[in-house]
Amino acid sequence: MRRRAGATAAIAALLAGCAVGPNYKRPEVAAPDAFYAHAGPAEERALTDAPWWEVFDDPVLKTLVDEALAKGFDARLALARLDEAHARYGIARSAYWPQVDYQVAAGRERPSEFVNPAAQGKSGNVYSASIGLGWEIDLWGRVRRLNESALAAYLATEEARRGVYLAVVTDVARAYFDLLELDAELEIARRTAESFQDTYDLFNRRLEGGAASALETSRAQAALEDTLAQIPDIERRIVATENAINVLLGRPPQPVPRGALLDAQQGSPEVPAGLPSALLERRPDIREAEEALHAANAGIGVAVANFFPQLNLTGLLGGVSDDVSEVFGTGKTWSISAGLLGPLFQGGRLRREKEVAVAQFEQAKVFYERAVTVAFADVSTTLVSREKLIEVRIESSKAVDAYREAVHIANVRYESGKSSYFEVLDAMQQLFPAEQRLARAKRDELRAVVDVYGALGGGWQVEEASGSQAP
Numbered sequence: 001m002r003r004r005a006g007a008t009a010a011i012a013a014l015l016a017g018c019a020v021g022p023n024y025k026r027p028e029v030a031a032p033d034a035f036y037a038h039a040g041p042a043e044e045r046a047l048t049d050a051p052w053w054e055v056f057d058d059p060v061l062k063t064l065v066d067e068a069l070a071k072g073f074d075a076r077l078a079l080a081r082l083d084e085a086h087a088r089y090g091i092a093r094s095a096y097w098p099q100v101d102y103q104v105a106a107g108r109e110r111p112s113e114f115v116n117p118a119a120q121g122k123s124g125n126v127y128s129a130s131i132g133l134g135w136e137i138d139l140w141g142r143v144r145r146l147n148e149s150a151l152a153a154y155l156a157t158e159e160a161r162r163g164v165y166l167a168v169v170t171d172v173a174r175a176y177f178d179l180l181e182l183d184a185e186l187e188i189a190r191r192t193a194e195s196f197q198d199t200y201d202l203f204n205r206r207l208e209g210g211a212a213s214a215l216e217t218s219r220a221q222a223a224l225e226d227t228l229a230q231i232p233d234i235e236r237r238i239v240a241t242e243n244a245i246n247v248l249l250g251r252p253p254q255p256v257p258r259g260a261l262l263d264a265q266q267g268s269p270e271v272p273a274g275l276p277s278a279l280l281e282r283r284p285d286i287r288e289a290e291e292a293l294h295a296a297n298a299g300i301g302v303a304v305a306n307f308f309p310q311l312n313l314t315g316l317l318g319g320v321s322d323d324v325s326e327v328f329g330t331g332k333t334w335s336i337s338a339g340l341l342g343p344l345f346q347g348g349r350l351r352r353e354k355e356v357a358v359a360q361f362e363q364a365k366v367f368y369e370r371a372v373t374v375a376f377a378d379v380s381t382t383l384v385s386r387e388k389l390i391e392v393r394i395e396s397s398k399a400v401d402a403y404r405e406a407v408h409i410a411n412v413r414y415e416s417g418k419s420s421y422f423e424v425l426d427a428m429q430q431l432f433p434a435e436q437r438l439a440r441a442k443r444d445e446l447r448a449v450v451d452v453y454g455a456l457g458g459g460w461q462v463e464e465a466s467g468s469q470a471p
Contacts, residue, residue, distance in 0.1 A: 019141025021301020060259030085157035092150035130318025142305030149298035156291035163284035181443035282457035309342025
């Protein structure tokens with residue numbers, strides 16, 4: 001007898017540990033040894049492992065990012081989706097436990113004399129109360145696979161939230177640098193307009209005195225008006241950029257504070273890109289795609305388990321009486337039973353459901369492989385872009401220096417009577433767009449660093465929001 005009980009317990013334990021369907025295994029992907037076209041060293045510790053403010057060192061930018069993560073619409077929406085996914089996972093976990101329901105009813109009835117001759121057609125009160133229990137014994141792991149799928153879906157939503165947070169940070173940083181660049185352009189335009197205004201006033205006075213031609217005065221006025229026309233357009237773009245930042249921060253239109261000027265921003269640091277294989281553990285989009293693949297793999301197990309019978313335990317405790325006090329007294333009743341419910345003929349539905357699950361897994365696998373490939377391409381593109389944009393900034397700076405020297409030489413030649421003021425005017429007109437191009441090059445270099453962060457999967461070490469929950 002004791003031996004039979006031991007065998008029964010062993011069989012029960014074996015069945016409890018059995019879950020049909022394939023167990024998840026990460027697909028093999030061909031990860032390169034180094035990022036394409038990146039000359040820098042590959043290290044385990046990448047730039048993204050450092051807090052982002054150590055790179056840019058701008059307290060205002062940090063404040064804007066913190067506000068966007070706390071109050072921004074995208075961040076709040078991502079957090080709400082995470083809460084929904086966590087609740088859905090809790091719903092799936094509830095299947096592990098018995099489902100207990102109750103029912104209470106009261107009524108008045110007059111039974112038929114043909115059904116109950118003793119009642120003699122008299123009316124009376126009837127009270128009933130019952131507690132029911134239902135529990136699916138997870139023989140084949142159907143419930144476990146459902147929970148595995150729900151957990152993977154929850155974790156995928158968590159990675160999606162991290163991806164949204166990363167996008168918010170990059171969008172705020174890029175827009176902030178756009179704003180600083182527009183400020184620099186506005187300062188350049190106003191400074192250039194003042195120079196052209198002085199030139200125009202000079203020629204206008206000389207024209208009135210008969211010492212200058214109308215052509216010189218018209219050229220000076222045209223240069224002035226062309227520069228002045230750019231100022232309101234730059235101011236318009238500044239307001240549009242500020243409003244874009246305000247939307248990211250979840251607040252109404254208002255001026256956006258600035259920290260250091262564009263020229264004072266931290267230079268582009270050396271970027272140890274990290275090993276390509278580490279990208280699989282860092283980028284939220286890759287991790288989200290893998291969790292979706294995991295959920296699809298568990299879905300195959302659910303489809304396979306549907307071919308097997310379900311063992312359900314049911315129980316009932318209740319009573320019916322014409323007296324409330326006797327419902328669980330003389331009127332009580334109880335029952336307990338176990339039953340197997342399995343498919344016999346479904347017209348091929350179960351087989352097709354399994355085919356659907358397998359096809360969904362294959363689709364999720366393609367999405368995962370594509371996410372990995374896109375990630376490698378993104379990192380290589382951003383690393384090369386950063387290196388080339390540094391070269392653009394260096395050459396643009398040299399061009400500005402050369403144009404400034406040309407303006408100086410033209411002024412010296414004009415003052416010594418060796419040339420007309422047209423040379424000075426021409427040199428100034430070339431200096432103005434060159435200074436604007438340099439400002440854009442500096443902005444693009446800063447944005448390239450932000451893009452590298454985003455491509456490598458973070459680096460801002462965003463803390464878990466207080467509303468996120470562990471499974």
